[in-house]
Each structure stands twice: as C-alpha cells, then as structure tokens.
Amino acid sequence: MLRPLILALALLPAAATNRPPPADPLTATIHTEDADRFAALFAKTKGKPTAAQLKREYLDKGSFGIGVFTPGRIVDADTLARAIATNPTRYAQAIKTCLPAAKAATADLRAIYLGLHGALPDVKLPQVYIVFGANTSGGTAKPGAQVLGLEVLCRLSPTPEKLRQTLRHFFAHETVHSFQQDAGMTLARDPLLTAILVEGAADFIAQLVTGEEPDAARAAWATPREAELWHQMQADIALTRRLTDKDDPEEGSPEAKAYARWIGNYSTPPAGWPPELGYWMGLRIWQRYYAAAPDKHAALRAMLAVRDPRAILAAGTYKRRGGSL
Known part of the structure; x- marks a missing residue:
C-alpha cells in the first residue's frame, strides 16, 4: 500500500480501546x-x-x-x-x-x-x-x-x-x-497529491508553532528550483492519479517511480535531490493557500481534513513573480 510517512511513522486506524484522555498543554508530560x-x-x-x-x-x-x-x-x-x-x-x-x-x-x-x-x-x-x-x-x-x-x-x-x-x-x-x-483524513483519492498535502500541512503547522524551518538544507536546495520542481510534481500527480491508497504499483513502474520521487524516500532520494521533497512542496502549497485565506483558523482546519486536494492545489498553485507559471 502507498503510505506517505517515513521511518514507519504510519497513520493508524482511528479505532482505539481505552484511549487516554487528551493532554493538557500546561501539564503535559x-x-x-x-x-x-x-x-x-x-x-x-x-x-x-x-x-x-x-x-x-x-x-x-x-x-x-x-x-x-x-x-x-x-x-x-x-x-x-x-x-x-x-x-x-x-x-x-x-x-x-x-x-x-x-x-x-x-x-x-x-x-x-x-x-x-x-x-x-x-x-x-x-x-x-x-x-x-x-x-x-x-x-x-x-x-x-x-x-x-x-x-x-x-x-x-x-x-x-x-x-x-x-x-x-x-x-x-x-x-x-x-x-x-x-479529522477523518484518508488517502483514498489522489494518493500522491494527498500525501504531499498531508506532510506539507504537518510541516506548515510545525513551522507556525516553533518558528523553525523543518529542513533548512532541503529548503535552500529547492527554493531556486521551484518552477522546475512544480512542473515535475504536476506530471507525477497526473500519472499517479489512477492509483488508490490500496494499490501497490508494480516495482519500477512509472507510477511507483513518480510516487517515490517525492514521498517515502528518506534513505533513497532521487540522484542529486534531498530526501522527502514532497514535504517541502506541500509546505509551499499550504503557505500560499494560508496567505490567501481570509479566515486563517479555517485554513488551519483545512490542513487537518484535506477534503479537496485538487481545490487546495489550485488555491496554492505556484506562480512566477509577475505572472503564472
């Protein structure tokens, strides 16, 4: 199955027995x-x-x-x-x-x-x-x-x-x-795009509350290449769109390579690329989405559910300075 998280940091089924009470931020241990x-x-x-x-x-x-x-x-x-x-x-x-x-x-x-x-x-x-x-x-x-x-x-x-x-x-x-x-988030549709948005949302909110760049070296590498990365990401999203979260693309297939170019490659990034570049691309989409949103709290809530990945992508699309891509 396609899964976006590294080091087995998997999203598990929501059902839980004896779930502990929520942590209080003032007394969390x-x-x-x-x-x-x-x-x-x-x-x-x-x-x-x-x-x-x-x-x-x-x-x-x-x-x-x-x-x-x-x-x-x-x-x-x-x-x-x-x-x-x-x-x-x-x-x-x-x-x-x-x-x-x-x-x-x-x-x-x-x-x-x-x-x-x-x-x-x-x-x-x-x-x-x-x-x-x-x-x-x-x-x-x-x-x-x-x-x-x-x-x-x-x-x-x-x-x-x-x-x-x-x-x-x-x-x-x-x-x-x-x-x-x-919030009931799933990867059932648009698995690569959704995975990019899921990880980008986590990085965006983490950056918001800590004031720290999630991966400064990755950001420094990617920023001057954003236009070409955007083109590649769009092509890979289109290629993987027919997959679902229950699909296992054949190893070495174009779909598998497209997905692995962005997500789940912590130890095996593409040659010359930093690992997990999909996190940064998702972060950038959400930065533009959040900047344009009149209701910032609603924008943050949207990052939890990721209800309409294509609409989020459209709202956070990359544009060159002075015009569209």
Missing part, C-alpha cells in the same frame, strides 16, 4: 514508564533479557503506548528479544544517553503543545509515550497517542542536542498527523 521498566530489566539481566522476561516484565505491564507500538513494530516478545541480542550496544546507548535527554524535553513538549492549542483550540492533544521497540520504527501516531521508539531515534540522533531537535519535530509535525486522523 512525556510518559517514560515503559522505557524506565525496560531499562531496569536490561540492567537486571546485564543486557540479555529473555523473551519470557520481556513479556512478563515489559510488554504485559505496558501502557497504552505499548499497545499502540506492538502490532507491526515490536510484534512480540520473541522478536524483541532477538533484536536486543543482535545489537545490545544500541539499546545500552539509548538507555544511557537518550532516555535522560527525553525526560528533559518536557518543557519543549509543553511549549509546542501551547502553540498547537493556540492555533487549533478544538483539537485533542495526544499523550506522548517513549518506549523501546525491536529497532524497526522511530515512532507512530494514533488518535490519543504519539509513541516514539527510543532505540531508533537515538541511532538517528545520538547526542542530547540532536535528540532534542528530533523530539521537537515529533512533538509538532507528528502530532499534526494525530489531528488528521481525528
């Missing part, structure tokens, strides 16, 4: 209870927990976050035990360096949640959980929860400073994806 329990077990077993121990002392006692993260990521205790045995140093480093840094990020979470609450006062802010997984996913968003896999995040951001920036991105960008699920 980062839930590390699962990670703390894992760290204690890791220390007790000298980095060699068995599957039975992991099931009994970690998974069976897990929070809502563990319940979200287990299907398709942790999978089960046997899978987790094998992942730990394969690379125990990775888990040890995450416990030593990144778990304390994650606990210190509460102030960032509250500041960003206050910004999101101000921009979108009616949305429900998800609880944030830090867990240890099977080294397969950096995180996922689900209505009511944002769950982060610390061993993967620590590999990608191995210092406290880098991890802080990564967490700020998650608290802003990925939280918007949980709002989009609550």
Whole structure:
C-alpha cells in the first residue's frame, strides 16, 4: 500500500480501546514508564533479557503506548528479544544517553503543545509515550497517542542536542498527523497529491508553532528550483492519479517511480535531490493557500481534513513573480 510517512511513522486506524484522555498543554508530560521498566530489566539481566522476561516484565505491564507500538513494530516478545541480542550496544546507548535527554524535553513538549492549542483550540492533544521497540520504527501516531521508539531515534540522533531537535519535530509535525486522523483524513483519492498535502500541512503547522524551518538544507536546495520542481510534481500527480491508497504499483513502474520521487524516500532520494521533497512542496502549497485565506483558523482546519486536494492545489498553485507559471 502507498503510505506517505517515513521511518514507519504510519497513520493508524482511528479505532482505539481505552484511549487516554487528551493532554493538557500546561501539564503535559512525556510518559517514560515503559522505557524506565525496560531499562531496569536490561540492567537486571546485564543486557540479555529473555523473551519470557520481556513479556512478563515489559510488554504485559505496558501502557497504552505499548499497545499502540506492538502490532507491526515490536510484534512480540520473541522478536524483541532477538533484536536486543543482535545489537545490545544500541539499546545500552539509548538507555544511557537518550532516555535522560527525553525526560528533559518536557518543557519543549509543553511549549509546542501551547502553540498547537493556540492555533487549533478544538483539537485533542495526544499523550506522548517513549518506549523501546525491536529497532524497526522511530515512532507512530494514533488518535490519543504519539509513541516514539527510543532505540531508533537515538541511532538517528545520538547526542542530547540532536535528540532534542528530533523530539521537537515529533512533538509538532507528528502530532499534526494525530489531528488528521481525528479529522477523518484518508488517502483514498489522489494518493500522491494527498500525501504531499498531508506532510506539507504537518510541516506548515510545525513551522507556525516553533518558528523553525523543518529542513533548512532541503529548503535552500529547492527554493531556486521551484518552477522546475512544480512542473515535475504536476506530471507525477497526473500519472499517479489512477492509483488508490490500496494499490501497490508494480516495482519500477512509472507510477511507483513518480510516487517515490517525492514521498517515502528518506534513505533513497532521487540522484542529486534531498530526501522527502514532497514535504517541502506541500509546505509551499499550504503557505500560499494560508496567505490567501481570509479566515486563517479555517485554513488551519483545512490542513487537518484535506477534503479537496485538487481545490487546495489550485488555491496554492505556484506562480512566477509577475505572472503564472
């Protein structure tokens, strides 16, 4: 299936049992209870927990976050035990360096949640959980929860400073994806265009509340090339329009190449391109859409539902200075 998110940051089905209450931006906390329990077990077993121990002392006692993260990521205790045995140093480093840094990020979470609450006062802010997984996913968003896999995040951001920036991105960008699920957003029509708009909306709102460019290097590369990128994007959107979110285009087909040119290429971008350029293109569409919108709050709400991708594209179309493309 076509999916826009990287590092398995997938939009999951909206149905949830025992969904936690929304977070209050003034008192929001980062839930590390699962990670703390894992760290204690890791220390007790000298980095060699068995599957039975992991099931009994970690998974069976897990929070809502563990319940979200287990299907398709942790999978089960046997899978987790094998992942730990394969690379125990990775888990040890995450416990030593990144778990304390994650606990210190509460102030960032509250500041960003206050910004999101101000921009979108009616949305429900998800609880944030830090867990240890099977080294397969950096995180996922689900209505009511944002769950982060610390061993993967620590590999990608191995210092406290880098991890802080990564967490700020998650608290802003990925939280918007949980709002989009609550708003009933789907990829059923126009999958490439919708994926570009979904990711661009998350980057736009994240930039609005943090004041930070989501990827400065990508923006610097793309800005002087925007006209040619726009032409290529329009052609690729037209080519992929006959697909749906349930289609798997044949590997190497024109449709697959068109989709992968923009989305889902974090490790394999086109030659000479930065990865995930669809995020930036979506951000630019929404910047023009928002600038022209008389009701800014309605414009932000439109970014959550993405009801009419073609109308949004038309309203946010790229124009050269002094005229149309």
